[in-house]
Every structure is written in structure tokens, then in C-alpha cells.
Amino acid sequence: MEHYLGTIIAGTLAGTVARMVMLRLDYRQYPGYPHGYLSHLSLGFIASALGAVAIPAILKPDYTAVTFLALAASQFREIRGIERKTLEHLDENELVKRGSDYIEGIARTFEARNYLAMACALLTGIAYELGRAPAAIIMALLSIIFVRTFMAGETIGDICEVVPAKLWFKDSILMVENIGFINIGLKEIREKITAEGLAVLITPKNADARATIHDLGQRQAMAHTVTVLLGTKKDVDLPEFTPLARIDPDSGAVGLYAVPVERDIDALILAVKRTPVLESARSRPLKTQAGRMAAR
Amino acid sequence: MTDRILAVVTLNMDIVAGGAPIFFARNQEEQVKMARYLARTLDAMVHDLENGVYIIVKH
CATH class of the missing domain: 3.30.1360 (Gyrase A; domain 2)
Structure with a gap:
């Protein structure tokens, strides 16, 4: 039972760090207000926790518990809606507008980043189950490098x-x-x-x-x-x-x-x-x- | 509401007509001044049709 705690902590930590890394990447897209940072970090933390809990849930075995991942998905879709609405309101008072395409892009990115944090946590959780801390560390590093390099997007x-x-x-x-x-x-x-x-x-x-x-x-x-x-x-x-x-x-x-x-x-x-x-x-x-x- | 002609400033009344308010200027200096004031008041742009007619357009 106790090592499940390790799995959850490792997964959550990896996912949150991944979300933090991704937050750094988008400072240009979105004003880095402290409250914006905080809310996105908290959501990233929740996403990671959900991803990390999935593995112990399967192993227990409590398969129905995995359905809460679907709940998380609908939650994040809502985040996209909120993000879009906020940016649209702010855009009304911009001298040079972002435009709806840009706003949609930012909103979608925020949603996707939560999924990435969740996936990161899930993978790290699996690694912890299979090889304990060393495997988890390697997996966490790999997935963070992956989100950093492959999800940065073209310019x-x-x-x-x-x-x-x-x-x-x-x-x-x-x-x-x-x-x-x-x-x-x-x-x-x-x-x-x-x-x-x-x-x-x-x-x-x-x-x-x-x-x-x-x-x-x-x-x-x-x-x-x-x-x-x-x-x-x-x-x-x-x-x-x-x-x-x-x-x-x-x-x-x-x-x-x-x-x-x-x-x-x-x-x-x-x-x-x-x-x-x-x-x-x-x-x-x-x-x-x-x-x-x-x-x- | 975008791209509307809000006013016309002309040196020659014979070549303008229609729905937008028309302002007659006696010389070019006056025309430029009127166009500038109208544009700044209406938050709009001055376009020069290069035939002695300026239009004030809201984009």
C-alpha cells in the first residue's frame, strides 16, 4: 500500500514540473500575471494528481476509478472556454487586437498542456511501479524534455x-x-x-x-x-x-x-x-x- | 459598422453627392484642416481620392 504513495507523489511531482516548464515557454502568448500563473499551476497540479492516481487505481484493482480521467477531460475543456472568454474580453480594449484565431490557439494550448501534464504524471507513475525511483526520475526527465522540445510549436x-x-x-x-x-x-x-x-x-x-x-x-x-x-x-x-x-x-x-x-x-x-x-x-x-x- | 464613409471634404461640389455628409472647402489648406479635424473627432482616417476630394472613413 505504501509504495502507492510513492507512485502518486512521483507522478504528481513530474506532472507539475512539466506544467511549470510549459508555463515558462508561453510567457509571450499571455501576460504573466501572478494570478494567471497560480491558477494554471494549480490546474496543472490537479491534472498531474489525476494522472498519477490512475496507476494505483488500476493495480488495486479498481478499474472504474479510471473513469475520473474522463471527468478531468471535461473539466479541462471548460478551462479552454474560460480562457477564451477572458482573452476575448481583454481583446476588446486592445489597440491592436490579438484576433480570434490567436485567442483560440492560446485557449487550446492551455487545455492541451493540462493533458500533457496528466500524461507526464501517468508515465512517471508507471515507471515508478516498474522500476521505483530511478526509473521514475528517468521517465520524468524524458517526458519533460519531450514536452519542452516537441510541444514548443513552430514560429x-x-x-x-x-x-x-x-x-x-x-x-x-x-x-x-x-x-x-x-x-x-x-x-x-x-x-x-x-x-x-x-x-x-x-x-x-x-x-x-x-x-x-x-x-x-x-x-x-x-x-x-x-x-x-x-x-x-x-x-x-x-x-x-x-x-x-x-x-x-x-x-x-x-x-x-x-x-x-x-x-x-x-x-x-x-x-x-x-x-x-x-x-x-x-x-x-x-x-x-x-x-x-x-x-x- | 466598419469601413464606412463618415464624411466627404471636397473642393468641388460638382463631383460629389450622396448619403455621407459633404463639407465644402474653399481652398486646399482649409480642406486639409477640415479633414484632419473631422478624422480626429470621429476617430477615423483621411483618404485622398486625388481629385480634390477627401473621404473620412471609419475602419
Whole structure:
């Protein structure tokens, strides 16, 4: 009986640590408010405890006890709903919105991370049963490394080249290289944009990447990330400085324009590169025959 | 509610008509000033149609 306690403690500990590691990874996606941290850590702890208890329940044997894992699943789905609602409310007052795609991505990630913590706890529990502490430690380390490396997700920098681009005006049309962005009517605003604006050109590495960055939600996510990291001169009565991302219909590249508070092109490039690829935006046309034919 | 023309500021009354409020400016300086004030008041953007007409659009 006593070694079950060891199983549960080992599993719970591994799962909670895994959740902590994953929390560190998403500091960019979500403001790291202490209360946010606390609630996610507590949920991770509960998920881990549930995962860890499953093994002793099976061994006892008390098979019906495993059904509480299903209960946990519905609980975590609810977390996704809560997370989504919170972020949507916060988004209403954002100058540059995250967009519903980004919010959905974050909410889904939070849900999935609880499952990962649970799986981590479960695996560590099994390892403890089979090989006691040494096996449990190895399994815990392996699963934490796994969630850290494989669940980190792609970023724009992985699938696209990001280079500085020329920002200029064709009469009153704001241009990035040869992509027309928007008509700016007032001369003083045009002069300010020329002096203080920055632009980059995001060139996809293949057809999959092109489909991904053409997604409106993905473009909004890039604009949002740039605003969070570099600031923006936009205000409610200055909509001209809204960061925008537009596609070049001929080449498939995407131009991004912003008027940041910190005018640093390297920082802008890094901010764009670090934007996560959204799950909802990710497409794989190259996995299909038609997509491969089109890409030739 | 997005992408609506809230006002039109023109130098030439002959080429404008329609549903949005139309403001007549006597010269370009006045036109720019009116467009700027309207845009800032309405939290909107000024677009130049490059024929002597500015439109104020809420995006």
C-alpha cells in the first residue's frame, strides 16, 4: 500500500514540473500575471494528481476509478472556454487586437498542456511501479524534455525569411516594396510614417508556409506581437499607425508595416520571427497531390 | 459598422453627392484642416481620392 504513495507523489511531482516548464515557454502568448500563473499551476497540479492516481487505481484493482480521467477531460475543456472568454474580453480594449484565431490557439494550448501534464504524471507513475525511483526520475526527465522540445510549436522564423523592406509612398498610397497597403490622405501623417515607420518583407520558404502566412488570423497575430514587443504610435484617434500585414498577390510574400515606439529594425524582424504559427492557420497543401502540382 | 464613409471634404461640389455628409472647402489648406479635424473627432482616417476630394472613413 505504501509504495502507492510513492507512485502518486512521483507522478504528481513530474506532472507539475512539466506544467511549470510549459508555463515558462508561453510567457509571450499571455501576460504573466501572478494570478494567471497560480491558477494554471494549480490546474496543472490537479491534472498531474489525476494522472498519477490512475496507476494505483488500476493495480488495486479498481478499474472504474479510471473513469475520473474522463471527468478531468471535461473539466479541462471548460478551462479552454474560460480562457477564451477572458482573452476575448481583454481583446476588446486592445489597440491592436490579438484576433480570434490567436485567442483560440492560446485557449487550446492551455487545455492541451493540462493533458500533457496528466500524461507526464501517468508515465512517471508507471515507471515508478516498474522500476521505483530511478526509473521514475528517468521517465520524468524524458517526458519533460519531450514536452519542452516537441510541444514548443513552430514560429514564423522557422517557415519564412524575414528581411527589412522599403517603406515609401506612391502619391498617397503607402507602399512596402511593391505591395500597396492603404491610402493615407494627410501629408503630415505621410511624413511621420516615412520618418518613423518600419517595414519588413516576409517571404515564405515553401507553399505550406505561404498558405499559413496568408491566413488573416496569422497576420493579425504578427501585428499584435510586433505591437506588444515594440510598442505602437497608434491611438484611438490615430488609426493611421495601425500595424498592417498585406500580401503581394504576385509573389506570395507578406509585407508588414508598423510605426513602433522603439524604432529598431532588428527588433522588428525578431518580433515577427518569434510569432508562433497558429494551429488554425497552419495548412499543408504540399501534403496533397493538387498542392504539390500547383507548387511546381 | 466598419469601413464606412463618415464624411466627404471636397473642393468641388460638382463631383460629389450622396448619403455621407459633404463639407465644402474653399481652398486646399482649409480642406486639409477640415479633414484632419473631422478624422480626429470621429476617430477615423483621411483618404485622398486625388481629385480634390477627401473621404473620412471609419475602419
